[in-house]
Amino acid sequence: MFEIIAIIAVVLAIAIAIVLILAATKPDTFRVQRATTVKAPPEKIFPLINDFHQWGTWSPYENKDPAMKRSYSGAASGKGAVYAWDGNKNVGSGRMEILDSSAPTKIVIKLDFFTPFEGHNTAEFTMLPQGDGTHVTWLMHGPANFMSRLIQVFMNLDNMIGKDFEAGLANLKKLTEK
Secondary structure, three states: OHHHHHHHHHHHHHHHHHHHHHHHHOOOEEEEEEEEEEOOOHHHHHHHHHOHHHHHHOOHHHHOOOOOEEEEEEOOOOOOEEEEEEOOOOOOEEEEEEEEEEOOOEEEEEEEEEEOOOEEEEEEEEEEEEOOEEEEEEEEEEEOOHHHHHHHHHOOHHHHHHHHHHHHHHHHHHHHOO
């Protein structure tokens, strides 16, 4: 009986060591980016992103918790606008603040997550005219602490977050191409 317990303990120790080594080899930063082309001018898309009050019309995160508490402060839109949320396990809690707003082509947002995991990232939206439309890019990047890298051993953040970005961009496209 003791031999079986010893073998199980050794196997578990090796498995844990492998997971920790894999986590240590992950990059200490992450980057998730998606893009689409929208048949609308940047001037039509920009206000939907630049005003946090408009995010409910297109952001995929707004529907993940119907009872989510939201608060707005700072500027009404653009640089200095602040949006905070507190929701269920699907959305957690956090805060966004627009750091730069260069109409109609670029918005940079400081994105802080408090729960379920703390994270401090940057989100960037660029809207570049392209023919009769606009090339819209949604990018999020930031540091990947050890806990984040440990999670990345089991989950692909690019796929997970990327699907939400794709849904949000599709919503923006549908909303602005009317």
